[in-house]
Amino acid sequence: MTIKDTIINKLHQSEVEPRTKWYFAAKNIVFWVLFVFSVLIGGMAMSIVFHLSLMNPVHELSDVSWWHRLIMFVPVFWLGLLSVFVISAFFNVTHTKIGYKYNHYLIVVISILASFVLGFVFMLGGINKIIEQKTFDHVPGYRQLQVQQYHGWMNPEAGRLIGVVETRSGEVIELRAVDRSLWSVGGDPAVVAIIQPGMRLKIFGRMSGDHMFDAQIISPWFGGRMLDERKSPLPRITK
Amino acid sequence: MVNVSDCEQRSDQELKTLILQDSAFLLCLVDRYEAKLTRYIRRLSNFSQEDIEDILQEVFLTVYQNINDYDDRLKFSSWIYRITHNKVIDFFRKHKKRLIPIDDFDDSLLSKLAVDPDYGHKIDLELDRVKLNMAIKQLDLKYREVIALYYFESKSYDEISDILKKPAGTVATLLNRAKKKIFEYYKQYDH
Structure with missing residues (x-):
């Protein structure tokens, strides 16, 4: 049986039918949509990388080893996510009808640049903070990762606490520090009043007893601005 | 019909x-x-x-x-x-079959390679047909297919780019590397 005979048989038995133009058009569109989606997510990840890097509390310390500084400074989760979506953008664009014609390095560079520009735009819009907070609240493992990452910042003897607020009663907050210990923190009533459970805080002050702390400055984990605007700028604290 | x-x-x-x-x-x-x-x-x-x-x-x-x-x-x-x-x-x-070629490459392909300016010496096709064929056959598939498409099927860089779904620049690089490997193999067994 020749190739022709087999083909004629299959065609007569209607085993094979041409797929419609729409099928291929849709397939091509799906790859472009996924490419755009990947760049958008990459942009979002990049905006959070900017936020976490610029507002990183490691800038305020001088007594932490370079290794701990590096661990605190590199936003591994978001850089990982950015890499995944740059790869996804590359994969999708090379699977479009004309994508293969472009230089592969150029596609990767353009994807990264697009994420960079979008990241900057998202940062200006402030969306990055909301997304990062939502991720911290809802994505399993992210909270744990961040808590691990900032172990090096915590040093109660040197006057530094960092952790997540569990409860607030009156002028005292209960803070679950990154080393899992629970601290009672007292501070300026005007500042403590605006603190809510779930907030991530870094606190400068001094130990006043066993797992008790007097806060002088209470700030968000990321960001140098104090919650209490009456206070002077953050001091540089050394051992 | x-x-x-x-x-x-x-x-x-x-x-x-x-x-x-x-x-x-x-x-x-x-x-x-x-x-x-x-x-x-x-x-x-x-x-x-x-x-x-x-x-x-x-x-x-x-x-x-x-x-x-x-x-x-x-x-x-x-x-x-x-x-x-x-x-x-x-x-x-x-x-899980091995992709080694079964056919010898014909003289039209070999003669083009024999006079390629990238290889500085003259290749005597009469003497070296077997050696050149062996050199091509030992290439990895990615090199062999560009050699086959360019020399034997007479496809342009753009056509090879469309066939293999690789940028034209990558095709040019693969072709150059393939020729280099062939000539290295040829030199190695020339002595």
């Missing part, structure tokens, strides 16, 4: 339109491409004649099934070579 005369005067693009009206026109493409694609597969692989026929059946049925996917900006031959290339790779993965 489609006659030979129905096919001969038609371009590939015309046949594409006709196939959508009458599937029998697919046989015109079989007539036109069967021998070329058979040679192409034999230069990429050591598949048996039966295997090659199975692959070709799949190639032509895929052409029919995906005829609406053919993009007129491409040469039709590039498109059908691309499908063949993909089927060869699929077949290789499915059957």
Whole structure:
């Protein structure tokens, strides 16, 4: 049986039918949509990388080893996510009808640049903070990762606490520090009043007893601005 | 039934339109491409004649099934070579066969390589036909296919780019590396 005979048989038995133009058009569109989606997510990840890097509390310390500084400074989760979506953008664009014609390095560079520009735009819009907070609240493992990452910042003897607020009663907050210990923190009533459970805080002050702390400055984990605007700028604290 | 005369005067693009009206026109493409694609597969692989026929059946049925996917900006031959290339790779993965070529490369290819300015010395084709053939056969598939497409199938860089779905610059790089490897092999066994 020749190739022709087999083909004629299959065609007569209607085993094979041409797929419609729409099928291929849709397939091509799906790859472009996924490419755009990947760049958008990459942009979002990049905006959070900017936020976490610029507002990183490691800038305020001088007594932490370079290794701990590096661990605190590199936003591994978001850089990982950015890499995944740059790869996804590359994969999708090379699977479009004309994508293969472009230089592969150029596609990767353009994807990264697009994420960079979008990241900057998202940062200006402030969306990055909301997304990062939502991720911290809802994505399993992210909270744990961040808590691990900032172990090096915590040093109660040197006057530094960092952790997540569990409860607030009156002028005292209960803070679950990154080393899992629970601290009672007292501070300026005007500042403590605006603190809510779930907030991530870094606190400068001094130990006043066993797992008790007097806060002088209470700030968000990321960001140098104090919650209490009456206070002077953050001091540089050394051992 | 489609006659030979129905096919001969038609371009590939015309046949594409006709196939959508009458599937029998697919046989015109079989007539036109069967021998070329058979040679192409034999230069990429050591598949048996039966295997090659199975692959070709799949190639032509895929052409029919995906005829609406053919993009007129491409040469039709590039498109059908691309499908063949993909089927060869699929077949290789499915059957875990080694992709070593079965056919010797003919003199037209070897003579082009023998006078290639990238190789500084003159190659005596009469003496070195076997050695050059061995050199090509020991190449990895990615190099062998660009050599086969460029020298034997006389495809341009752009056509090879469309067939292998790689940027034209990458094709040029692969071709240069392939030639370098052939000449290195040739020199190694020249002494």
